Amino acid sequence: MEQVVAGRFRLGRRLGSGGFGEVWSAYDERLRVEVALKRVRVDPQASDTERDAVLERAEEEARHAARLRDHPNIVTVFDVVADGGTPWLVMRLVQGRTLGQEIREHGPLGPVMARHVAAGVLSALEAAHASDVLHRDVKPANIMVAEDGTVLLVDFGIARGFTLTTQTVLVGTLPYMAPERLNGKDSPAGDLFALGVSLYEATEGISPFARDTPTATMAAVALEEPPPPVRAGPLRGLITALLEKDPAKRPSATAASVLLAEGGRPREPGRAEGEADRGPDRTGAAGPPVVLTRSRMGVVAEYTVTLTKACFWAFGILGALVGLCSDPHTFDFDLPDWAMEVLPHGTRLSNGFSMLFLLGAFGAVFFLPILFFSGLFNADPDVVTIGPDGMTVTRVNWKGQTRQVSDLPWDRIERITVDLVQGHVIARFRGGDQGAEEWRQWDHQYRLEAVDGGHLVYSHRGDGSIAPALLRAPLRRFAGSLYREESDTSS
Template sequence: MHGATVTPGLLLDDRYELSRLLGRGGMGQVWEGKDLRLKRPVAVKILSPAGVLEPRDLALFRREAEIGAMLSHPGITTVFDLGSPSRDGGTPWYLVMERLVGHSLDREVRLHRDGLPWERVVDLGRQVADALAAAHTQGVVHRDIKPANLFLQQSGVVKICDFGISRLANATSLLTGVVQAAGTLPYMAPEQFATLAVDHRSDLYALGCVLHELLVGAPWVDPRADWPGAMYRHHQVAPPSSAAARPDIPEALDRLVLDLLAKDPADRPSDASTVTARLRDIARQPGQGHGADHRRGPGLDARTRRLTEAATAFRALHARRATETVTVLRTSQAMHPPTGPSQVSTPRRTSVEQLVAGRFRLLQKLGSGGYGEVWSAYDERLRVEVALKQVRVDPSAGNTERDAVLGQAEDEARHAARLRDHPNIVTVFDVVGDGGTPWLVMRLVEGRTLDQEIRERGPLGPVMAAHVAAGVLAALDAAHESGVLHRDVKPANIMLAEDGTVLLTDFGIAKGSTTTTQAVLAGTLPYMSPERLNGRDTPAGDLFALGASLYEATEGVSPFARATPTATMAAVALEEPPPPAKAGRLRGLITALLDKDPERRPSAASALVLLANAEGPHRTPRQERTPGRSVDVAARQATPVRTDDIAPQQRTPVLTGDVTASAAPAKSRIGEALEVAVFLAKACFWIFGILGVLIGLCSNPAAFDASAPSWFPIPLPHGTRVSNAFSGLVLVGGTAAVVTALLTFFWGLLSTDPKS
């Protein structure tokens, strides 16, 4: 930039407008800005002019961009773009990231000189460990975990920032000119001082330093210490016990911090996921510490607390399901390293390596639909793989129609960009144009759609279906809270990632959530709610679509799909589908979601609470079998969930057994067994009774002139002996009916959980 001053109002590449300076450092400045194309706030890191920088600074800057773009996790700052200098020098090197609102944990420590409540430290530590696990899985070691690089948002979510000196675990050398020991002295692991052979366990040591500081209010290595002094303490001095300064700290938490601070990497926890699991176990310990109110933190309202409690009830279940799902879902034959999901199971190799927007090189065609095609592509600027969605434009379309399609693509990007932090929503990074065709740049997800899973492997069992329901409900709740309606929830738009994550994708026809009336139907007919057929959009319409999707996932058939569009619309508006027979404890929830009256459907938030309560209690170890699957299901106990914060119009009864719609009481398992037994008895009476009549006809064919009585249930041909036919009907049919009823009834009792 040749020394030119960066000022408010500077426009970078006709897209990013700078508004105010947020901070500055040795490598440059960070500005608040706005993405004029997607109308979203961003943070822009601007590199200092070339004459001020050392040679390695640009390489570090590019590395931060590439690694930040490669990692996709709610606890890691998202990188959107990397800009290079223009020929006239008016544009500097810059990095575009998501705009975070809040403050660093460094400031949080300064606000709590005696340490934070231990419950809150456990929550913050769990979030950081979870994000580190995602980075380490991709082979990235941060090497500078410290409170100043951990950003606490107003929502209570912690983000890891600044991957400038991170490295890939399999890298053979560091950047030229970078000093051998990279990091910040009070948080550096012993091995960082002496060798380049650092791995993910160095980050865990730094996390132990951070947890100790959060608990006692000061780092255990003096920040004023020089290099030799800091190295000596990390190598030779035993770290102090946090509990010695804070008697209220649980022994398990103190033990974990000391394990993280072990001098030998082999003595530390094996990985970040292990740390996450131990912190979750500590959080579940009852009756310790300052109480629940301390861990809520600033900016957490009653609704957030309620959803957090519901999520807590599902955490252990989701941790197990994430492992089970890998064995349940077919592993896609990925042609490239696992940087994210193929949107279909079997990508097709293409020889076309078209360069889109001068930046994205197409690799494979992953799938296509009515809206467009999806490709895997390589971002040559950020050097990562992404998914590109080509929005189909009619070649004969005029400028007005093309502008409308482009506007729709930009709307999808904006809606998804507002929800970029949510783990159950596919991240949309950008929308670009190439030759008049819009392309959406998205996270590449390795997995398959729910629609593919149902068609190729059959219906889901209740446990897997509940896992899918939890993920989509969490995504819908976030979308609705942000004022976004999806309007096309269906199995084809629900992704099942190979790591077990459930993701909602395709916000192409999403809109604001204010209730409106429209003339054009938006969505897919078998999943559209009755009110949407009348042009009325509400959040409840997305819940109806989820109910139809879950019905199809468990039963294997759509509840409303018919041979013609007219018949389908009539079924949605007028017909009640048969009760789901294979949904298990989800039966009541699905029924409630499919209520024709939107006012009676539960909201996404209350449905998530219902789901947590329905899945947890009264589970016994068993082997769940569905066509093509076999999943071990362990006993689970749900955490109690508060419902007093739920708005009265959204409150739905919380049950410990089957979840049922509030309009009808739960039916006992004995009653269900008796009902089935009676039905089968009637059927067997008539089926075997008719066989008895035939036996009677064949046993004595002698003619008999008497007419059959008028009350006889079956018309008989002339000459039939009434006595033989009647005997066959009563004896054979009646015997079969009684035996069937008894066997069915007692089998129903034996198959029923005694606690139900």
């Protein structure tokens, strides 16, 4: 039987759980909309007074989050209701995945996607800190990437530490806690440290401070310097600054946003504070990125037709060899008379042609349904996103899940062009082969091959890829002066 909360919200499926509660999808029967409900954990043995205290504290934290409800990077909190003495927070239902899920299932992010995540979270923290609201539990599990690409900070302001007797305790997730928080000192700088740990994990694939025991983890947070990030690319400087042990040396959310706009690099000598280092001269456009992809069924159809043709010719050639090697006087077909009138026979050559057709058709028809269903699970379309920061290639599997394949920020290259004859996108890296090798270390190495004019970074090879001709207009728009038409590549 479905559970109804507060006589209004019909629970659906459980979306996730953590140390402070469980999150469910739900249907608001009064407003007839879908929402998310978070049940705050309460000890079943708690007294009525303790339950009232928990509800009061949840309402207080919900008010903090509600002050930020209009921010595009913060999940809206609509209300807090009580059901049987248990507080439930009513929130916007977001269709998407957490950053933690993406890291676990698809590995580290490339710098372009990581920069997009950092920008969204920094924007949320900047607004929160301006309103005197702290998050206290920034981590990949609390960062969501919606289906439309929007980055959202969830559980905002809810994770304030308290027990059922309302005594303040150390609350949060140990590997993401700032050193000063271990001493009971809360400040906006603690949220920035947690973001630095999250970005380190997102780009490197491992946590810099997680250890086998809580004591070892706290010692690592307080005393150990993390290994320098090697896959963070231009975010290396930002991550290093956010992981400063001394909170006074950490940038604020506003300063971190400026550092992010500068590409995450320290300010060059002689350059005024706030003046951005834009890397190579580029006059590309701003604005929302262009996303190019193909329908899954179209990719499956292409996959099926291509391999069915291969089956026809493989079986057909085998049949032709059998026919050519047969004795034309004794070789016969066990076929109806009408088929014998259509198919040539009686000589080795005619037997070869007939067997090519027969066995080829048999192989194609037999394997056609097998290849179709194989394509449904294996033929993944590319999704090429070209925007102000660079070009990202992802793939969408049959479950609708995406995995990052390649990430190419503009500040890593000197030139990019499209070879329509070969179907290649070719980039010339800053620093030549050395720059390409550095890119190889932190990228997923989608198509990094040395070719004339630079390195191959995308190619129209295989099913699911995008025709490079379709990439020319968005590359011209966003790469700006870095983009060269084919006739300009010699300049």
